[in-house]
Amino acid sequence: MPLEALIARLGYYNDLGAGDRAALSQLGGKVRPFRANSEIISAGQKMDAVLVMRDGWAARFKTLEDGRRQILNILLPGDIFDLQVLVAAEADHGVIAVTDGSFYALSPPAVRAMLAGSGTLTMAFWWTQVQEEAFLREQIVRNGRQSAQERIGHLLLELHRRAQIVKQAHGDSLRLPLTQTQIADTLGLTPIHTNRVLRRLVRAGYIEMGRQWIHFLDAPALAEMCEFDPSYFHLDAFRMRLGQMRPG
Structure with a gap:
């Protein structure tokens, strides 16, 4: 099934309806492989697709002029590289492959059409970004104070x-x-x-x-x-919000 890693991620928190799963599957997308240690995206690169991890691990990073590197976060199967391509065409950070793997390259117009047609999937995609922001906040606290x-x-x-x-x-x-x-x-x-x-x-x-x-x-x-408290994953809030959106 196309996008099964993303469907598995979203389905972990709430049972996606048959229509939601079909809409995700119909996005299709081209599968692009990558090799460990290769640079998948370079900062400043023109972006023309929404990228979703299919398998393998990768990492977002930024590099200073003297070569020092900061890994911002780790990308696992089902993670969206970022939805920035829906509003901007240029990457502001790099992505490097940690392992061999592959990703889906989805058409931005197709993603926009899907989100416009399903409130449940719009909420689900919004939640992935809320969760990623929470991961980045934890990264700031981790590196700044721990x-x-x-x-x-x-x-x-x-x-x-x-x-x-x-x-x-x-x-x-x-x-x-x-x-x-x-x-x-x-x-x-x-x-x-x-x-x-x-x-x-x-x-x-x-x-x-x-x-x-x-x-x-x-x-x-x-x-x-x-002091690891997984409440910043916002799992309960996601379940509750999706439950409120579904008909009784």
């Missing part, structure tokens, strides 16, 4: 929760394809310090680590340590 240990613990729990939503994580385990340098660039740390803190979390009994995976041994204790 310790290195709190930052890393918080990020790991957030990624685990997000991966669960799109069926990319099971139980207390998370496939984590990010390198320690990418984690460092996300959290404003050095790779060396990131490595030390990850080993500290292992010694403290919060997590186990393997090659590209994390297992949470005591997620509640880790959440308490780093």
